[in-house]
Amino acid sequence: MRSEEHGYTLEYAKQLDEQDELASYRKEFYIQSEKIYLDGNSLGLLSKRAEKTLLELLDSWKSYGIDGWTEGTYPWFYLSETLGEKMAPLVGATHREVIVTGSTTSNLHQLVASFFEPKGTRTKIVADELAFPTDIYALQSQLRLRGLDPEKHLVKAKSSDGHLLAEEEIIQEMKEDVALIILPSVLYRSGQVLDMKKLTEEAQRRGILIGFDLCHSIGSIPHQLNEWGVDFAFWCNYKHLNGGPGAVGGLYVNQRHFGRIPGLAGWFSSRKEKQFDMEHQLTPEEHAGAYQMGTPHVLSVAPLIGSLEMFHEVGIEKIRKKSLQLTKFMLELLAHEVKDYGFIVRNPLADEQRGGHIFLEHHEAARICKALKEHQVVPDFRSPNGIRLAPVALYNTFEEVWLSVQKLKTIMAEEQYKKFENKRGVIA
Numbered sequence: 027m028r029s030e031e032h033g034y035t036l037e038y039a040k041q042l043d044e045q046d047e048l049a050s051y052r053k054e055f056y057i058q059s060e061k062i063y064l065d066g067n068s069l070g071l072l073s074k075r076a077e078k079t080l081l082e083l084l085d086s087w088k089s090y091g092i093d094g095w096t097e098g099t100y101p102w103f104y105l106s107e108t109l110g111e112k113m114a115p116l117v118g119a120t121h122r123e124v125i126v127t128g129s130t131t132s133n134l135h136q137l138v139a140s141f142f143e144p145k146g147t148r149t150k151i152v153a154d155e156l157a158f159p160t161d162i163y164a165l166q167s168q169l170r171l172r173g174l175d176p177e178k179h180l181v182k183a184k185s186s187d188g189h190l191l192a193e194e195e196i197i198q199e200m201k202e203d204v205a206l207i208i209l210p211s212v213l214y215r216s217g218q219v220l221d222m223k224k225l226t227e228e229a230q231r232r233g234i235l236i237g238f239d240l241c242h243s244i245g246s247i248p249h250q251l252n253e254w255g256v257d258f259a260f261w262c263n264y265k266h267l268n269g270g271p272g273a274v275g276g277l278y279v280n281q282r283h284f285g286r287i288p289g290l291a292g293w294f295s296s297r298k299e300k301q302f303d304m305e306h307q308l309t310p311e312e313h314a315g316a317y318q319m320g321t322p323h324v325l326s327v328a329p330l331i332g333s334l335e336m337f338h339e340v341g342i343e344k345i346r347k348k349s350l351q352l353t354k355f356m357l358e359l360l361a362h363e364v365k366d367y368g369f370i371v372r373n374p375l376a377d378e379q380r381g382g383h384i385f386l387e388h389h390e391a392a393r394i395c396k397a398l399k400e401h402q403v404v405p406d407f408r409s410p411n412g413i414r415l416a417p418v419a420l421y422n423t424f425e426e427v428w429l430s431v432q433k434l435k436t437i438m439a440e441e442q443y444k445k446f447e448n449k450r451g452v453i454a
C-alpha cells in the first residue's frame with residue numbers, strides 16, 4: 027500500500043512503469059529524444075509497424091503498377107473493407123458495419139446527406155454548443171443545401187458551465203420536430219465521455235436518428251455501437267490510432283440501414299463485383315462500404331494497417347485501463363503539486379466520464395504552453411485559455427507524467443512563462 031506522500035514521488039511513478047503490462051509497446055514508436063509527447067490525441071506518433079506498412083504499399087506501387095489494385099500483400103481494391111473489419115472491434119460493430127474512408131468532416135457530410143430526412147414538421151438537427159467547429163459547419167451547410175435556415179433548424183443543446191454537457195439537457199431537446207442528433211462521444215475540450223447508450227435509447231424511443239463523432243474516443247475507449255443500436259458514427263484515424271497526418275478516417279453504419287442509396291454516391295459506393303460493369307445505375311454495396319465515394323487514398327491509409335495491429339494485439343480494454351491510470355495519476359499530481367497556481371481542471375473526475383486527456387484552464391495558458399515546449403513537453407493549446415495534456419497508453423510512461431507536472435510546477439513557481447507572449451500560434 028502506498029502512503030500519502032509516496033504516491034507523489036518519482037520512485038512511485040517508476041514503480042507504476044515496472045508494473046505496466048503495456049510497457050513494451052513504447053519501443054514500437056519513434057519517441058522524439060528528450061521530448062515528452064502529450065499530444066497523441068491531436069496527432070499520434072509514428073510507429074515502426076506503421077512505417078513498415080507505408081513502405082510496403084509504396085513498394086507495391088513500385089513493383090506492380092496498376093496491378094497493385096488486386097495483387098501484393100495488401101491489394102488496394104479491398105483495403106477499405108479489410109481495414110474496416112479490423113477496426114470493427116474498436117467500436118463494437120459487426121465487421122460489415124465499418125469502412126475506412128474519407129475524413130471526419132467528409133464522412134459527417136456523407137452521413138447527414140444520407141440519414142437526414144426532414145419530413146413534415148420533423149426538420150431539425152440537434153447538436154451541442156460545445157461541438158467541434160467542423161461538425162457545426164457541416165451541419166449548417168447540410169441544412170442550407172436542403173433549403174433550411176440553420177438559425178432555425180440547428181438546435182444546440184446547452185452546457186450549464188461551458189465545459190460539460192448533461193445528458194438530461196440533451197434529452198430535453200429531443201422534441202417532435204427533431205429528425206437527427208449528432209453528438210461527440212468524448213468532448214474535445216473537457217474530455218467528458220457522454221453516455222452514448224442512454225442517449226441512443228432516448229433518441230430511438232422518440233423516432234430520432236442519432237450519430238456520434240468518435241474523434242476523441244476511437245482507440246482510447248471501448249464502444250458498443252451495435253449493441254447500443256447507434257445509427258451511425260464517424261471519426262479520424264490520426265489521433266489515438268496513430269495513422270499519420272491526414273490519415274484516412276472511418277465510419278460505422280448500423281446494419282439495419284444497409285441497402286440504402288447513399289446521399290453522396292460515387293462509383294466506390296458500388297457493390298464490388300458490379301463496380302467495373304460501368305453501368306449508370308448504381309448498385310450500392312450492401313454494407314457500410316456503400317458510403318465510400320471515389321478512389322481510396324491508398325498511401326494515406328497505409329500506416330493504419332501497421333498501427334491497427336497493435337490495437338488488435340493489446341485490445342481496447344487494456345488500453346482504456348492504462349489510460350485511466352495515467353490520467354488519474356496526472357490529476358493526483360496536479361492537485362498536489364500545482365494547486366496554488368490558479369489552474370482549473372475541467373475534466374469530469376469519475377473514471378467512466380473521463381476520456382483520454384486532461385484539460386486545464388489558466389488565463390496564461392498560451393504562454394504556459396510555450397514554456398512547456400521550451401521544457402520539451404508537448405501539450406496542446408486550445409483557445410482561449412485551455413491546456414490539453416494527453417498521456418496515451420501505448421507510448422507514454424508514468425515517469426513522463428511525473429516529469430511533466432514537475433516541469434509545470436517549476437514554470438509556475440519561477441514565473442518562466444512570463445518571458446513569452448500570451449498569444450497562440452497559427453496552429454494551436
Ligand SMILES: *Cc1c(COP(=O)(O)O)cnc(C)c1O
Binds near residue numbers: 130158160
Ligand atoms: C479532430 C476532430 C475533427 C477533425 O476533422 P477532420 O475532418 O479530420 O479535419 C472533427 N471533429 C472532432 C470532434 C475532432 O476532434
